[in-house]
Amino acid sequence: MNIDVYKLIIENSPVSILVTDVSGRIEYVNPKFCRLTGYRAEEVLGRNPRILKSGQSSEEDYRQLWQVISGGDEWHGEFVNRKKNGELYYESAIITPVMNEVGKITHYLGIKEDITGRILAQRAVMEHSNRLAALLEVGQAFGSTIKMDPLLQIVLEHSTRMMVMERGSIYFIYGNQVKVQLAKPAPLDEEKRLLKTYDLSHFPCMESCIDTQEVVILSKLDREHLTPAERALVKLKGLQAVVFIPLVLDGKTLGVLALGSSRSPSSFAKNDLEVCQVLATQASLAIKNAWLYQEADKYASDLENYNHELARLNADLKVQKAKAEESDRLKTAFLQNMSHEIRTPMNGIMGFVELLRMPSLKEEKRGLFIEHIAKSSNQLLIIVDDILELSRLDAGDVLLKEEQVNPASVVKGVYEKFLSLVRPELTLSYHSPPQRLSHTLIGDAFRLQQVLEKLVDNALKFTPNGKVSFGYQNMGQGKLRFFVEDSGIGIEASKLTAVFQPFYQVDLSEEREYGGNGLGLTIASRIVEQMGSVLLVESKPGLGSLFYFELALQTSAEASSATADLAVQEGAAYRILVAEDDEVNFMLLQDALMHRVEGYKFDVLQARNGLEAVEKVKESADLSLVLMDIKMPLMDGIEASRRIRELRPDLPIVAQSAYALTTERDAALEAGCDRYLFKPLDLTELLRVVRELLRLPVR
Template sequence: MSENRKILIIEDSPTYQRALADELVSRSYDIICANSGEEGLELIKENPPDLIVLDVMLPQIQGYPVCRLIKSNPHFRHIPVIILTLLEGNRIMPEAIEAGADSFINKQAPMSLIVRRIDALLKMSIAAKLFWQEEVIVEEEEISLAGKKILLMDDDLTYLQILKRELVIDGYQVMDVTTGEQCFEKVKEEMPDLILLSLEMSDLEGTDVCREIHKAKRFYSVPVLMLTPTDSREQIIRSFEAGANDCVAKTDNLKLIKLRIISILKRKYFEEEMRKVRTQLSGAEMKMIIANSEKEIQKQFAQQLEEKNKLLEKEIAERQVAEELSRKLSRAVEQSPVTVVVTDTEGRIEYVNPKFIQLTGYAYEEALGQNPRVFKSGEHSALFYKELWETITAGKEWRGEFHNKKKNGELYWEFASISPVRNLNGEITHYIAVKEDITERKRAEEELKRSKTELETQAWGLQKANDSIKMLYKQLEERNKELQKLDILKSEFVSTVSHELRTPMAIIREGVSQVLEGILGDINVEQKEFLTISLENIDRLGRIINDLLDISKLEAGRVELRREWFDLVSIVNDAIKNYKLMDKASAKGVELRTKFSGERIEVYADRDKLIQIIMNLINNALKFTEEGFIEVAVEDCEDRVECKVSDTGRGISEDDLQHIFVKFRQFDRKDGPGKQGTGLGLTICKALVELHGGTMTVDSKAGVGTTFRFILPEYSMEEILREAISSGMKEAEKLEEAFSAMLMSIDSVETKKHLMDEATYNEHLQQIGKIAYHVLRRSSDKAIGIGGCKLLMTLPVTNGRQALIVQARIEEKINEYLEKEALLEHFKVRFSIASYPSDGSSSEALWNRLFPGGGLAE
């Protein structure tokens, strides 16, 4: 056909070039082919095409520089350019748009999708071609997009507001609507320069809205950018079939979405400028151009309509079957336990699966374009590889073993099956290798051979070895029994300390206290003094037992912190109140003081352990202070909480100060009373503070007094949640197990929230959180509340599939509660799950999956 649209393909792979050319020729396009960037530029000068398909990876000059040269020339910049790449969209988009490309697509996409993209771009470039045929050149000028009207339709209010704010910052006039009806009205009122439609809506879908808008001739020229939930092929095809000029996934970075908007608006600007120039032509010229334009457009649409009517029904059915099969095959290859390598007919690698990357150490980008000879170990002969190549080029399957080399130089064994891949015409287009790592098997075989040789040569010693093994086994059994006895003795000792000593001591103390208080009769002064000393020594013995048990647990790493939020001020006040009630300080003439930087100072710590630290420090101060005061001060600093226990006691010498936290070391500070205890109290305090991630220090001056200071880090809720995810992942990695984190969000339906008061609403939120918490049966499962409407659950030894089962159980219990309370229409519960290692190998990857914005706020 003399008036067919002309397409230039610049591609150095003969196989792919031929396949694409055949597909386009079957659609009545005229095709020109170039094998390099230089050849392509020469062909453009000699015979400008209507559209250019440009590969990124080219010899000498690569695709991006070629695209820049085309777009920098005013004679050729109107020609649409599609970039072909093997990379994913997010990685190619910025470079492609910066180079001036009108679109880009993955080379592995179906040919039907590539042809649809070409059709869409050629429709947009009709005006540009007519303008070029008249040899009218628009002088280059700075294009300003500020003030352009953009209509944005989405019923996801959060996403709508985020995108609107970003576009307003860039200087656009942004109008937003949440329904299809509102969109139709706004288009009629404002005539926007660009419309952004969300593909999936609760009422009319974006595709329906797009079709309705383009039914009216006055709005046909308004470009539409479709916002798809993901970048799936099915959603892209639906968008183009509805008449969208382009589409982009909501999951893409906002910067990439804005680049797409700029690209569309610049093309629209260029087309409008050409229309302005066209209106300046004479009447005869205009009639001729309009006639040619109408004739060409009618002809093209007639051809396309005829082709589409023939293929549409068949394509829809075949596409659904093919895409489902493609998804299954893709998942099978991606998740396969064997390596899969696909090469072109020249042996250049075009695809490798994740198992290949894991085994060889080569990144995906490093492997692409390489010849498998880079894996040679040098242990196979040239004849070996020659026979392999002759077999597969003859169309046969080759099977055999390779001794190959990884990127780090390590050798490994593979059993491979290499087969040719043919197209519908029976021509070989690719080779596929499926290879199993048999390194361990080969090692085992070698080990078996060596073992067999050793067994054969040492058969005479078998009986002797057997006797020795029996004797060793007997000794091992006896030793094991001894160890079991020791373990039982140790457990019995701990049990005796915790029960046999504590229980009688409690009874003795109670009896002595009753005698001392005169409950059992009057006692004289001498008896009272004796009983007082006895009571003090009983308490001292109890403290010694507790200290010994605490230090043994700390050194064995068996102390677990049960962190929670609580008010440290109230803890200190309660401790001081207890000492005042016991009259320990006033009896010595010592004043107990407190000093706080605020009425409440919240800390995230183990309440019982912190009480133990404070009580121990106050006891220590009372022991060595004869007069003056003891002050407990708590200060809430910017990133920490600082607690000080100061006294006006005898102080500590400089020599003793450096050993103050060494266990079993006792310091009198000065000759006199106070030398008693285990020497473990301060050691335990410091260890407990450090277990919290804090520090403990001491300042003292002999004869003046002592100040013990400990600092606790102040955690934000985000730090607490990140630490929970990180520690769960580390434990899973150590145990070679899975780990999952689940975020549950409870949203109220806006139209229903006003029907209940705030207290009732919060009560229901708490009840829903409790239901989720109680579903977690294992002690290792944890739940952390985030405000009133979110709950983070960590699930050790749980993969993604198992986490979904837990989610289903939680949803079932919550729905039972909501149905019972008639609240199903009031609350909406959402879940997000991130699993290690399937969703990422770093805690940051899991965090970003749970909180896509990076922080706690959505």
């Protein structure tokens, strides 16, 4: 072949050909080289091939290359070079030294093939398989839990890692508002505040992601197009770009996965966004599962709570039923006994009256008959009085006086009353030690005497012979003990508590041994109870019984201040706030407070919801008590009680609610309510509680 043919071959070669001298200066490049690099031949002739260096091939490679070719050997390798326009390209090169006939290197010949397409394709395949592997791993990770919080943690973790993003947040959409659910690094208060301040319309990028359900990139570079809220978000995160990935559930966007990067937005390839989309789909599914699990879990625990509550209510109901039955039984027994006790003397009265009417009546019998009529009438009167007394005590209608009592004269009064009635086989005595002047007994002398009379009467009845002594003794520590002791028949231990039940004696009455109507001890014990004490009994069958109770003494100073307080409180006005949204209930409570507490005036204010109640407490410093309904509009009673407790720690609060749930009662008491009453309200109980909380003395 002639030289022209060679030239033609080289000029048309599909590979780049480059020739340098021994110092590396370019002497020849073929047209392919020029087409590939963008350099014209005259631009490169005389220059070193390093003008093509991209900096991405290592210096070590170049050193090795020179070592090989200057040693006369051929070098094979790959370069990453840069075109004139800055674009990178890959080439596979063979560089070989050209020697003259004496074996001296005169030139170097480079033959290079452009392999950019192949490299990129390989790389794409690799990346694709990497992504597939990563997605698989993500899928497995997402499936590893169905609990919401750990799941969100995993989603964020894997998304940021996979997308090589520095920051990530998961937002959930609530109406027109977006809330940050989780953020990595940890939730930023500013981010929360930012999302709270601006609604969704201030984040058009996010909004568009939610609406179109497609990945949207918010770039710092589009600065002039960003809203202030978006600018603030980008600035807050210190990022170049935020990628919003929609979390779509059943066709509805439920939230957004936001990934932030300091990479320039232009570096997000189409592939990246596709991966994002796949990621989001998987995340959404996992979130849906977690959501369902959360709901199911909640239902299950709700159900369990309800079951517990139901079981408790059932148990309560059983107790209530047993109580009701017992109370019914007692009521029937009480009526039967009462009937018996009334019929007995009635029989005497009516029978003798009929006898008196007989024309054949002998005159000397008349006096005896009238005597029996009188005795029976008296007995009848006592039973009627006792029954009335007991029912008044039960209804709380017996109000005790608060006056200075001289116990010695009370005891003496009792002694004088019974002295003439004592049978000759019995001795009756009383004890009244001299009292220290510094202490005073405050109470109701009449009722105290009544209690002692009932006890002495009882002792005399159950002591066939022997002695009955009674009186009081100073127990120290400001206590006075009143007692009635007998050497009578005594009471079996098993019956000691029952003796205070009404008609106890008659209740077991087939074997009834002693007279009396069986109400004396009941009345005595109820009165002592009302005096704030307890009537106790100790007894040994055959040896006798001891009944006693203790009353607290007050020092003279206390006593006078107690009476002074009384004088102030007598007729004093109390201001009560009734928080109640139901008008009928309010009127009922108002009426009860204003008209059913004797001797005290109540000024009743109304609040129709919890907020109003709190306001009223703020306004009226003179409030004495709050009645708080729990279920009210705007703010419920529990929250209102909590706030009132902060304003006025001293103010008594009585909660009342139709919910017979202990959980609610506990919540009310925890919020600071002093008492909790169930609706429908027992007004007597309510007034008792009000009296107690206001410390109103019983009159």
